Amino acid sequence: MPSPPQNRRRSRFRERIRRAAKSLIEGWDFYLFAVGYGIVLGLLGVAALAFPVLESEAIVGFGDLAEALPPGDHHWFGTNRDGVDLLAPVFAAAGRSVWLVLVATVLGSVFGLALATVICFLWRERGYRWLERLSGAVGSLPAMFLLFVFAAGYGAGTRATMGTLGALAGLFVAGRAGNWYRDLENQGDVLAARALGFSRGRILVEQLLPRLWPRVAACAATLLPAALLAEAGLGFSGAGATVAPAEGRLGAFLGAGHDALFDLPWLLWWPGVVLAVLTIVLASLAWAVRRTLDQPIDERIF
Amino acid sequence: MSSLLLRRCLSLLFRLLLGWLLVAVVVELAMTGPRSRGEVVGGQSLRLLRELVAGEVPESLAAAGAGSWRSMLGEATVASLEALAIAVVVTLAFGPVFGVLAARWRRHAWVEILLAPFFAAAWLPGFWLAGLAVWLQFHFWNQPGFSDPAPASGGPVAWEPLWRLVLVAVPVALGAIGWQMRSVAGTLKRAAREPHVRAAQVRGLGGGVLFYRHVFRNSLEPLIRSLDRILPAMLGMQLLVEWALRFPGLGRLVIESARAPEFAGLLASGLILATVVVAVRWAGETASRLVTERNA
Numbered sequence: 001m002p003s004p005p006q007n008r009r010r011s012r013f014r015e016r017i018r019r020a021a022k023s024l025i026e027g028w029d030f031y032l033f034a035v036g037y038g039i040v041l042g043l044l045g046v047a048a049l050a051f052p053v054l055e056s057e058a059i060v061g062f063g064d065l066a067e068a069l070p071p072g073d074h075h076w077f078g079t080n081r082d083g084v085d086l087l088a089p090v091f092a093a094a095g096r097s098v099w100l101v102l103v104a105t106v107l108g109s110v111f112g113l114a115l116a117t118v119i120c121f122l123w124r125e126r127g128y129r130w131l132e133r134l135s136g137a138v139g140s141l142p143a144m145f146l147l148f149v150f151a152a153g154y155g156a157g158t159r160a161t162m163g164t165l166g167a168l169a170g171l172f173v174a175g176r177a178g179n180w181y182r183d184l185e186n187q188g189d190v191l192a193a194r195a196l197g198f199s200r201g202r203i204l205v206e207q208l209l210p211r212l213w214p215r216v217a218a219c220a221a222t223l224l225p226a227a228l229l230a231e232a233g234l235g236f237s238g239a240g241a242t243v244a245p246a247e248g249r250l251g252a253f254l255g256a257g258h259d260a261l262f263d264l265p266w267l268l269w270w271p272g273v274v275l276a277v278l279t280i281v282l283a284s285l286a287w288a289v290r291r292t293l294d295q296p297i298d299e300r301i302f
Numbered sequence: 303m304s305s306l307l308l309r310r311c312l313s314l315l316f317r318l319l320l321g322w323l324l325v326a327v328v329v330e331l332a333m334t335g336p337r338s339r340g341e342v343v344g345g346q347s348l349r350l351l352r353e354l355v356a357g358e359v360p361e362s363l364a365a366a367g368a369g370s371w372r373s374m375l376g377e378a379t380v381a382s383l384e385a386l387a388i389a390v391v392v393t394l395a396f397g398p399v400f401g402v403l404a405a406r407w408r409r410h411a412w413v414e415i416l417l418a419p420f421f422a423a424a425w426l427p428g429f430w431l432a433g434l435a436v437w438l439q440f441h442f443w444n445q446p447g448f449s450d451p452a453p454a455s456g457g458p459v460a461w462e463p464l465w466r467l468v469l470v471a472v473p474v475a476l477g478a479i480g481w482q483m484r485s486v487a488g489t490l491k492r493a494a495r496e497p498h499v500r501a502a503q504v505r506g507l508g509g510g511v512l513f514y515r516h517v518f519r520n521s522l523e524p525l526i527r528s529l530d531r532i533l534p535a536m537l538g539m540q541l542l543v544e545w546a547l548r549f550p551g552l553g554r555l556v557i558e559s560a561r562a563p564e565f566a567g568l569l570a571s572g573l574i575l576a577t578v579v580v581a582v583r584w585a586g587e588t589a590s591r592l593v594t595e596r597n598a
Contacts, residue, residue: 137324140317140579144538145572148556149328152563153335225425226535233542236429239560243336258433258546265437272430279425 033288040281041098048095051088053248056241058082059089059256060264071266078266086270090253094274097235097250098282100162101227108166109220112173113212119174120181121204128178135175143168147230148239155244156234165231169223173216180215184208218286218295225282232275250275306591314584321576329569350566363567366558367550374555375570382551383578386540388471389478393536394529396420396475397482404483405490406513417483424480428473429542435469436547448548470549474540478532485528493521523590530586534579 024031061068061081071078077086119127138146147164154160184190190207198206234240235251236258246252250271257268326347333346354371367374400417407413436447449466493499494517502512544553552571559567 137320139534140321140583141324141328141572141576142534142538142541142579144541145556145575146328148541148560149332149568149572150335152560152565152568153332155336229425229427230538232427233429233538237542237545237557237560239557240563241561242563254427254430254433261433261437262440265441268430268433268437272427272433275430276426279427280422283425 030292033285033292037281037285037288041102044091044095044098046095047088047091048093048099051092053096054084054089054093056245056247056252056256058084059253060260060267065263068264071270077270078264080264080267086267090250090271090274093248093250093253093271094278096158096248097228097231097275098278100158100249101165101224101231101282104162104165105169105220105223105227107162108169109173109216109223111166112170113177113216115170115174116177116181117204117209119178120208121200124185125182128182131175131178135171135178138168138171139175143226144230144233147234148237151234151240151243153243154240155242156240156246157244158249160240160244161231161234161246165227169220169227172223173219176219177212177216180212181208184211214293214295218290218293221286221289224286225279228275228279228282306595307588310584310588310591314581317580317584318577321580322573325569325572325576329565329572332568333565346565347569350569353566354570357566360562360564360566362562363555363558363564366555366567371566371570375574378550378552378555379574381549382540382544382553385467385470385474385544385549385551386537386578388467389474389536389540392471392475393478393482393532397479398486398525398529400479401483401486402490402518404487405494405517406510408487408491408494420480420483422480424477424484426473426476428477428539429546431473431476432469432543432546435473449550466547466549469547470540470543470551473543474536477539478536481532481535482528485531486525489521489524489528490517493517523593526590526593527586530583533582537575537579 059080061084063081063083065081067079067083068081069075069079069083075085075087077090079085116131119131123130146168147161150160150164154164185208190203193203193207231246231249232251232254235246235249236254237251238245238255240246246255253271254268254275257264257266257271260267329350330347354375358370359366359368359374367378400420404413404417439445439447449469490513494513499512499517502516507516540551541553541556543549544551545557548554552574555567556571559565559571
């Protein structure tokens with residue numbers, strides 16, 4: 001006699017499929033955001049890798065001014081003096097800029113969290129105070145100014161820009177993470193864990209870090225659009241070009257467009273439009289990350 | 303009161319010293335870069351300071367100005383502060399007002415829709431807008447658009463100097479208004495979710511009275527503090543906008559110095575920027591402390 005259906009053992013594979021479907025249905029907005037932003041960032045990454053870097057002098061071109069065509073049906077972004085269509089180079093530059101900013105902000109935030117964690121582990125209250133002071137002192141100078149100063153010494157190349165942006169993001173996140181550690185350490189369950197005799201390492205790994213990383217991720221995402229603007233501003237100004245120019249990035253296009261403003265104004269129009277759209281896209285990504293992780297970051301600081 | 307003011311003055315002095323020290327450290331660090339290889343590392347700031355006090359502006363910064371450092375820095379600082387003052391006035395005229403309205407009518411979706419363009423404008427690159435303004439002036443008015451060299455006669459509008467200041471201030475303020483609005487609205491919305499506000503609502507206190515007499519008044523301190531938080535970001539954007547417009551201010555000096563590179567110009571501009579930010583933040587903190595003491 002066959003066993004009744006309610007006692008039949010369910011297939012593991014089916015169970016997994018059922019759970020995945022349930023998770024997709026419940027978190028559809030999150031997956032939609034992830035797929036949408038993934039496609040945008042992925043395409044920009046492909047564009048950055050697929051097209052060669054256009055050197056700063058080659059953006060305007062060396063040919064006759066009559067060769068340059070304004071935006072039209074055949075060339076949506078127009079051409080430069082050599083007749084090179086600017087659509088692909090602009091998107092490739094946008095991809096390089098966006099990925100540089102993404103990598104710098106993520107690495108910088110991880111560094112900031114690690115710094116705050118080490119300080120939390122070693123010095124606690126005194127360490128938090130120092131972190132807060134350091135972060136506040138660095139925050140009292142415009143980040144753009146700091147970028148210009150370091151660009152004057154180390155250039156505006158990819159590594160130097162990534163290092164400076166990452167360090168600024170790291171210091172900012174470290175200051176915030178110090179405050180968060182202090183708040184979390186005074187919460188009831190952490191105090192209870194300490195009273196029960198848990199080691200500091202165990203409290204850090206089991207109680208503090210799992211609650212801290214979503215805040216750090218939300219903070220890093222919120223820094224992204226401002227970092228993109230700063231990176232583009234650095235290339236636009238041409239600071240540090242004598243050491244290492246910001247070649248092949250969006251700022252370089254904007255700078256070249258600004259220099260040739262009265263001859264080829266479309267060199268300024270379209271890279272600027274792409275930059276504005278990407279900044280708004282990154283701001284909406286930050287909003288989506290904050291919403292998904294349920295981390296309302298204090299608006300007063302951003 | 304007097305002891306509070308004395309403590310605040312000491313705090314200002316300490317912060318100014320810390321800010322200047324930080325600028326010197328940053329410049330020293332930057333001078334260890336490949337461009338300066340071979341120079342003695344450390345103690346260069348003192349040499350640069352001596353140069354700034356007694357020396358002349360080098361030829362590599364001819365585009366930013368000429369003559370003695372002191373006169374050039376004075377003129378550039380005054381020009382930048384004038385533009386910044388206009389930007390701050392415009393920001394304060396719109397940002398907090400719209401922020402309060404957004405928080406007051408927070409339950410209505412149309413308010414969010416109406417204010418969405420301002421939020422989006424906070425992310426527009428101001429230096430790009432400044433470049434577009436230059437091009438538009440050239441295209442429609444046949445004027446050079448840049449602040450330097452000055453147009454031979456009249457210019458597009460009657461008050462040429464004021465027009466140039468407004469051109470710098472508007473892209474800077476456009477971004478800051480969105481930030482200010484978001485910050486003020488966020489602070490008030492959080493305050494409106496406090497339990498005592500809900501209790502008052504349950505007891506039948508009207509929306510307007512509750513909001514303006516209790517929520518707004520209780521949030522006065524964080525609101526005052528939020529005014530100075532965007533200043534570094536505004537100054538950063540102003541540096542770029544000034545350079546895009548070739549405006550003879552600190553922005554042009556900073557960027558020409560970074561392009562040259564000329565570290566004396568960077569050190570001087572950094573010291574001035576740090577002084578402005580620290581002083582404004584100190585004033586905001588002092589005002590907020592005074593409000594707290596008065597309410598206590």
